[in-house]
Amino acid sequence: MWSMGSLAVVLFSGGIDSTTTLAMAIALDYRPIVLSFDYGQKHRLEIEKGKSVLRQFQIDTHMIFPIDLTLIGGSALTSAMPVPKFRNIDSSIPVTYVPGRNLIFLSVAAAIGEVRGAFDLFYGANVLDYSGYPDCRPEFIAALERTLEAGTKSGTEGRSFKIHAPLLKMTKAEIILKGLELGVDYSNTHSCYDPSADGTACGACDSCLLRQKGFEEAGVKDPAVYSRQGAP
């Protein structure tokens, strides 16, 4: 009998982390329902760029869910507040934190999963080379799993959601090496929070800095095109 893997909902932004997570879900034989959000982000072009990642993986089911988080604001990614450049990335939570975003995204993913029978959710959070976002931490993920168990029909019927965060304890360099091992072409990924109109990365936001550091530590050339390189 021909076997098929289980369905899984994969949160996908088109960046390094979610692209690698997607590759890992596929390697684990899950059939991915790829879910992206058009949420009013400044770097909305990540959605378009993400399509080339999906073409590489021959995935044609891509759900782009619209939710206008600019109505909520409070973040440099969804309001006129400028994206910080060459910030010293420490343990503080930066203004690129988007209130409620990952909770809302994972809630939508669970809702889709419940309707489609996909109780495995993949989420590319990591807590080593990251920007200090609270909604990337393991205690958040564990609490949300408990919430889904208590608050969904399937949870009360004994079908619990599992939130897989396979990158959680990996460095960016390890993530990149893992992705390369799985055949990811990182030239298709987009990381920059504040790209120019033609899609060139700024090279100075947290996301660019973490990406550059990751490729450097991995000893691999970063295929991204930057408008400027290095510290100011």
Added chain:
Amino acid sequence: MWSMGSLAVVLFSGGIDSTTTLAMAIALDYRPIVLSFDYGQKHRLEIEKGKSVLRQFQIDTHMIFPIDLTLIGGSALTSAMPVPKFRNIDSSIPVTYVPGRNLIFLSVAAAIGEVRGAFDLFYGANVLDYSGYPDCRPEFIAALERTLEAGTKSGTEGRSFKIHAPLLKMTKAEIILKGLELGVDYSNTHSCYDPSADGTACGACDSCLLRQKGFEEAGVKDPAVYSRQGAP
């Protein structure tokens, strides 16, 4: 010095429960940020009807957040699936359950609260005269509070969200009597899941049946207009 209550985000559908919850929040001296959702519900007119409730309370800050849950489906409220009529309301979860809805709504409420400095969220869930929805139960609310503590900036900084569900253990009759005591005019509220185009309630969906039972038990005349009354 003139004192003002704290800001609170109040989830508001325009029905009996959320209207009474709003009245209770105001009686507790909270300044409400009233939040409704335009989510593709069949009974979208609840949003319009809700405006007369807000006029009665002289509230002019009403946020109507759009999120298209018909893209997810899986519910009689957001798809072509018919709304059940004269159902025997038992402990099973009916097809009017909307996967993820209340989790998504409360997540958006918390995000708005975090940006606006409102750490009190009001939610009209109750578990006595209700349709068996898992996302109305106290264990869901407790788990979500923990999730917000772990996954928000304010939570990690020691400002925890409190989800107030003052109706949780009240019968529908008690809710109605409480609202009347606080001056609620229930002729402004809308309950029906499946109203006719002119807004007349069907009198047969779970929501109509629970409403009718509540008014009957409270010994108060229900001001709603129904297209039919009683069992078929």
